[in-house]
Amino acid sequence: MTELTKLTLTEARDGLAARDFSARELTDAYLGEIAAGNQALNAYVAVTEDKARAMAAASDARLAKGEGGALEGIPLGIKDLFATKGVHTQACSHILDGFKPPYESTVTANLWADGAVMLGKLNMDEFAMGSSNETSYYGNVVNPWKRTGSDEALVPGGSSGGSAAAVAGALCLGATATDTGGSIRQPAALTGTVGMKPTYGRCSRWGTVAFASSLDQAGPITRTVRDNAVMLRSMASVDAKDTTSIDAPVPDYEAAVGKSVRGLRIGIPKEYRVDGMPDEINALWQQGIDWLKDAGAEIVEISLPHTKYALPAYYIVAPAEASSNLARYDGVRYGLRVDGKDIADMYENTRAAGFGAEVKRRVMVGTYVLSAGYYDAYYLKAQKVRTLIKRDFDQSFEAGVDAILTPATPDAAFAPGAITDPVAMYLNDIFTVTVNMAGLPGLAVPAGLNRDGLPLGLQLIGRPFGEETLYSLGSVIEQAAGRFTPKRWWA
């Protein structure tokens, strides 16, 4: 690791502004890290070296004229779910083979407008369906973290596994990610990084490959809370091209970092104490409570009675929306085509060859729950349960709770192949999925290491558009817990 890649995003930003080093030098340092480490970590599925160097050179020219943007010269990794003009965009699926969009997603366009540099496209679970990055057509991502004294590879979590691993392993300064049921916060927790899923509607979904449209939301994964605040400000916008984009100005999130949390009321939901949860997770949660209390926050016990129904409701709503969204992959307009004896046979052959097992499973579940005679029993019922889940949160906020503190995941990183039962894998998102069902913001912050030396995270859940409060609280936890960096074994 060079001295340049040890800097955080905000330190690098300040160093570039002060002309301590050039954007070209910073980008070259990261391209060097990728060349040395990506074979072992498999975080990138495409590295855009020439584009990165050209963008960095343009940043240097702007910095020289004093015209640098908020992210001028900052090298970022982009999850393969975001459309990047003329560049590999395949949601890590075989069915999108060779797809190079002729347009740019709003989120990435915002980042480039603020001067950021694209290093490449990051690995992920196929169509963002997975919690361990084992469903990617491009192979597993390897977590930069290993258990103390062990050489066994571990998963980085998913679906934004490439984003989390690249940030933890210093193969980029920050990464875009998306979160439908926990896909930003769970991998962030498993890699010791900071991950924010913003309020639904805060970041435009335009140009982001759709999984479950009522739940999908983009957000950043970074090394620090301050970095995260800076990156979200650039990603978020009001966008006429997404009807669910919210007409509200984007605040200066960085100003909230380090702000006093004295007097804030923090809810502790008793339903999140689940059976069989490791003692370490409970201890970590208590530690988080104590840190916030020490910082002057008021702790109150709350009840969110429908918590246990969030995951089963999610596994109706998300597959239903996915089965509809993924109907477009038919071998006609883009990607893979496998010929057949007629057009229907061509569709069936293409989708059989192009989708992986987990994607097929979810499309099948979604098709079934939406099929004639089952809509009311499954989809409509799940949407009613979703109303109750959101009502639980609304009632806590109406009672004066400013934010909620929970564990981010039920356990630390595990080995690939360790979880083969689909439902057991789904349980990884038990603490995060409620937040998507209610459209709320959620922030995962690293809070400690377990007895094997693996990172564990805490989750802060906010009111709608309460991202600033989460950044203030998150920085309290970060200050108390410190930062966690894996031992560099991969290069």
Next chain:
Amino acid sequence: MSVDIDTVKRVAHLARIKVTDTEADEMTGQLNTILAFVEQLDEVDVSGVEPMTSVVKQEMKKRADVVDDGGYPQDVVANAPMSEDNFFMVPKVVE
């Protein structure tokens, strides 16, 4: 509710995914595990509860009914596995 292999094959056809008998058999078990998991929702009393339609309250945005984009058919078909004269090519569907 649970599904049998014939239902799985029917659903696979609805979803336009070709499955072999072995795959359909495997999927039957997996789908039943997932359906058993989501059946927990039967414990919840949802009488009088409105289904969620939007997590964030907002007015549906409207825009003027005008053409404000387009005119680049070559970009639209650029990623097609088969195209000709800016049309998508598919197997013959009418005799």
